[in-house]
Amino acid sequence: MFLLLTPALAVIVALLVVPLLWLAWQSVYHNGFTLENYRRILTEDIYWHSFLQTFRIAFIVTAATALLGYPVAYVAASLPRRWSIIVLAMVVLPFWTSVLVRAYAWLILLQRTGIINSTLKSLGLIDVPLILVNNEFGTVIATVHILLPFMVLPLYATMQKIPAELTMAGASLGGTPSHVFFRVFLPLSLPGIIAGAVLVFVLTLGFYITPELLGGGRTFMVSMLVSRNVELYNEWGAASSISVVLLACVFAIFWAASRLIPVERLMGMR
């Protein structure tokens, strides 16, 4: 059986594990063993600011996708199968458009002379255009849009498996609809929320194109630090040390989440 895994494993080891270890090695070895790259991360403000901003954006995006995605998944799970497929198809459809195209689309919608501002203006709701993009706000909107399917799909998978009999039983025992939802359905859907949240959170941490195009230059996420350091120091170690720290953060998040729900569930295997 293991023989069947060998090609895939070989590809992962050769193209992912080996380069990753090589980069990690470069971060501590440059003409001798050095912790200079890590000292820099700990002592210079810019790294702290970027990590803080990146985690803040990841939190906001995770919360927003959960709030937007939960009702969608709920509707999809309670509809007959034929209809739920249509709802899910609509969730996944934008997925097939490139991230770059979607970032530019948001730019066109959100900019000062964009569709949203000109509509609000013609309705007489605003006099001065709202600043919706070229800042953290625009970055968050586009990121939420891109990552929404990663929240909806695990939520749907979990909700679909919640037996309808349980909510019916709750109702027959005299629970009001909201009572049944909060005491029965919501707790049972929690693993889906956690799985979706971990996925969205971790994916946001590595976002590059969206903040680069929609952040107006002042949204400086960790991935952008990596490319800045390649240009600034002209050595791999200065950049790879940042990705090593980020990777450690991701592992910590997965570890914490796996204490809450089993790993295979987190990865959507069950």
Place this chain on the structure above:
Amino acid sequence: MLYRHFKGTFVAAVAGTTLMATPAYAEQITFISQGGAYQEAQTRAILDPVAKKLGITINQDSSPDAWPVIKTQGATGKPVWDVVDTPTKDCIRGGEQGLIEKLDFNKIPNAAKMPEEYKTPYSAAYEFYSSVLAYNKSKFGDNPPQSWADFWDVKKFPGTRALRNHPLATLEAALLADGVAPDKIYPIDVDRAFKKLEEIKPYITVWWTSGGQSAQLLSDGEVDMEMAWNGRVSAVQKEGGDVGFTFNQGFLQNTSLCILKNAPNLETAIEFVNEALAPEIQANLPLEIDYGPGNPEAFKTGKIPAERATELPSAPDNAAKQVLISTQWWSSPEGEAVQKRWAEFIQKP
């Protein structure tokens, strides 16, 4: 960036194996520029005519950021590139690190009449572009901003603004806005420049990163004024954008030609550099693209129509209004330190 590095190294590696397989010709060189429309333009304007005149073969390659490749080729001691067209900074720091040949200007007579500040011991100016103050014409009518002091004056010139997300030329603009005389800019008083930048920071809508982005901001009306490269602004104009710009207090920048240390075809490379700087050849470039010749003698050949010359950043009249960016300063330790400080400045709310 990571991709670029990989690509550059890969191209170098492939080029290395192919060159080693063929016997070294004296009559060929490998020339590297930055690709795109710019490299196509200079192929027609400069490379093809020079190859024909000298009877040599010019193997072309392109690298948007040549510096890491120059470094890796230097580390092997056996470079495969001969001549590079790259920001002057790379030539200077390459020269100081023993990666770039010192030029014997006796063998490059065509550079003799070029202004001294267009040359360094390792390089000669090849083409010019400019960072200018561009603005939305319909917004400002007859009274557009004409200087960096105007750009900083948010009361007299209300409107949204953009600057490049890079300290080069931006620090210089801040100093001009603060009243520093153009000939007193270098060495840059870094603290003073950042202090002045703090003043305008709350009014900057976008810190742009790519030339394309700066053009889009201007043509969509997202910003009313910004610093942008002249070629990008004239491209917006050609597409019908109602935008204007001034060369006044612009920043003249250039790329230079330099030769790799121990280049495989050193003698031919020097001949090529001399010929590429010939006024007659240099005069071809602005006929193909919105960039000025590195050798101002080109303006005396009569090849460049007077109308065209007024549009070019390095035309004597336009050059006189501008500040020449000191790559010497930007490749100094102070200049390198500024690039580090920049990200901190942008990031702090």
